Amino acid sequence: MTSPARTPYQVCTDAGAELDAALRAIGINTDPSTVHVTTWVDDMRLHRVAPPHLTPNQTALLAEQLKAGQP
Numbered sequence: 350m351t352s353p354a355r356t357p358y359q360v361c362t363d364a365g366a367e368l369d370a371a372l373r374a375i376g377i378n379t380d381p382s383t384v385h386v387t388t389w390v391d392d393m394r395l396h397r398v399a400p401p402h403l404t405p406n407q408t409a410l411l412a413e414q415l416k417a418g419q420p
Contacts, residue, residue, distance in 0.1 A: 357396040358384055365398045375414045377407045 365382030
């Protein structure tokens with residue numbers, strides 16, 4: 350028996366949760382990521398993860414961690 354297919358919304362929600370966990374792991378505590386859904390022509394939907402807004406200090410910390418090769 351196969352598992353039910355995941356929806357694009359569920360995939361984006363999981364990706365946002367992974368991003369949030371990675372930010373918390375380096376000491377950045379912020380609002381959670383959100384999923385935005387846009388309806389295009391012919392009812393086609395675009396799902397995307399909207400990362401949280403970061404303060405300048407949080408952005409600098411993230412940049413330092415990326416330069417150092419941290420996850």
